[in-house]
Amino acid sequence: MINVVEKIDDFKTLNEMGKSGGVVFFGSTYFSRMNINELANNEEMGGKIYDRSVQGLKLVDSFKLLDSGVYELNPAKVFVNFGEEECASENFNADEFINKYEWLLLNLHRNCKNSKTYIVSVVASGKNASDVNSRLESLAKETGCTFINVTKEAFENLGFEKVFNVLKPYMRVFPVSFAQAMQMA
Secondary structure, three states, X not given: OOOHHHHHHHHHHHXXXXXXXXEEEEEOHHHHHHOHHHHHOOOOOOOOXXXXXXXXXXXXXXXXXXXXXXXXXXXXXXXXXXXXXXXXXOOOOHHHHHHXXXXXXXXXXXXXXXXXXXXXXXXXXXXXXXXXXXXXXXXXXXXXXXXXXXXXXXXXXXXXXXXXXXXXXXXXXXXXXXXXXXXXX
């Protein structure tokens, strides 16, 4: 069981050292295992990267962490990745999940007014995940977000580095130089 109060305290402590205008990764198990900060160490991202993901966190519980996990950092970009735990549940209700996701996005838009939000596909196997990813892609279009599908890279066992490389162009908080563009090609 996730101790949400403990996580809130952890995030508040980390935020004391944080700077606004960075990039926040806010999600569940996949993001928490990805070690985003380690992967970003060798990159010129142009801003700070904060991983506010929690192993096993469900979307319904994520609302309790928005203040300390996202809002306090006043990010330029937010990457959201929820759904693994929900899609694996026997009593999964896709309509309820999408409604909660939409509510999460609305809260992010209201409280991070100058922020761009990216929805990262659910990294799980099965029909539930496939259906949810298709609906999340539509939701992204409806809400002014960008949908990033990393399912192929995640399931072809290409590792976190390949998924990170898919996300990397969206993470930059400044334009890329010609040399950086050539490295991405």
